[in-house]
Amino acid sequence: MRDLVVKDNALINASYNLDLVEQRLILLAIVEARESGKGINxxxxxxxHAESYINQFNVARQTAYQALKDACKDLFxxxxxxxxxxxRGNIENVLSRWVSEIRYIDAEATVKLIFAPAIVPLITRLEEQFTKYELQQISNLTSAYAVRLYELLIAWRSTGQTPFIELTEFRQKIGVLDxxxxxxGNFKDRVLNLAIAQVNEHTDIIVKCEQHKRGRTISGxxxxxxxxxxVTKATKSAEINIEDLAKKMTVAQRHLFAKELAELPEMGKYSQGTESYSQFAVRIAEMLQDPQKLKELVPHLIKVGFKAK
Known part of the structure; x- marks a missing residue:
């Protein structure tokens, strides 16, 4: 199963400043909750475990646990x-800690954390707008700013473009202190250009930035x-009889593959943005009955394990 990270867009758009290891720690904790079935409360x-951190981010074994331990203390x-x-329709400004409790076990090279009550629904709530991505997409990013930029961008995956973001707001969102x-010049070299370069090289998207000015001053x-x-080697759609496939695919098969497809980041362009995973999967299952839509989705079907006979 792919390691998926899901965050409510309220959290994606929150203004906060975390370093790279702290962000990685939170993402691994989210994945742990999903894989273990414990959920987050x-x-x-x-x-x-330090082993998970080593395997996911390809870091040195001798420093992995200490890095997690320090990140846990800082995150607190x-x-x-x-x-x-x-x-009442009024805006409430909320300030919260990330975690309410941390533990670390030296003998097991393991850290434990409990998320604060305010953050739990923001991570677990899928009924409203959500952003999802494979953890692998940010595994090779070495800049915390690049991780934040990637998260901010894929919240707009369905449109492929963001609205104008005012400079002060963007600095806050990407985690730059005042x-x-x-x-x-320093901001561009050390933050913006670095983040864009890493996202373009190591993730599944290519991004371009446009700067906006008020007079001679960059405003956002x-x-x-x-x-x-x-780059996945897949059977060409032309080699598959689409009409025949649409007729032969059973209801159970459609829903099985639809559930897998709903979790692919590249399927974001088909998402309506306000639906949960399960709602998206139901709509994909309906798309699989349409030969034209099915033809579009064949490469994605193959990626999740479909094999043409």
Whole structure:
């Protein structure tokens, strides 16, 4: 099973500053919750082994556990902010910690953490807007800014472009402190251009940035991006009798493959953006009955294990 990370877009758009190891720790904890079936709550700790960190991010074995341990301690002191609409229709500004409790076991090279109550629904709620991606996509990113940029971008995967983001807001979202890289040249070299270069090289998308000005001053940025062409060796659609396949695929097969397809990042262009995984999967199952749509989806079907006979 692919390691999928799911975050509510309220969290993706939250303004916070985490370093690379802290971000990786949170992502591994989310994956651990999904794979173990424990889920995420405000009472039970999730554990992350140093071995998982080593295997996922290809880091040195002798430093992996200490890095996780330090990240766990630092994360305990971190805060994040976001906004939500209350029942009266007013904006509530929320400030919360990331975790309410941490533990580390030296003899097992393992850390444990419990997410704070405020963050639990933001990570687990799938009924509203969500962003999902394979953990592998950010495994080779060595800049925390690149991880944040990738997360911000794929929240707009269905359109392939972001709206204009004002400079101050963008700095907050990508995790740059007010007193860091105050000169635009330094900000571009050390943050923006570095993040774009890493996203383009190591993830599944290619991104371009457009800067916007008020007079001679840069006021913010917008981004456009597209999916990289798949390098997976797959059977060509032309070699498959689409009409025959549409008739022979059973209801159970359609729903089985639809569930797998719903979790592919490249299927984001078919998503309506406000549906859960299960709702998206139901709609994909309906698409598989349409020969024209089925023809489009054959390469993705092959990626999730479909084999043409």
């Amino acid at each position: 405000a009472n039970d700790p999730l554990q992350v 002191a971190r805060q994040f902010s976001y906004q939500e609409i209350n029942k 007193d860091e890289y105050t000169r635009m 940025f917008s981004f456009t991006f597209k999916q990289k062409k798949s």
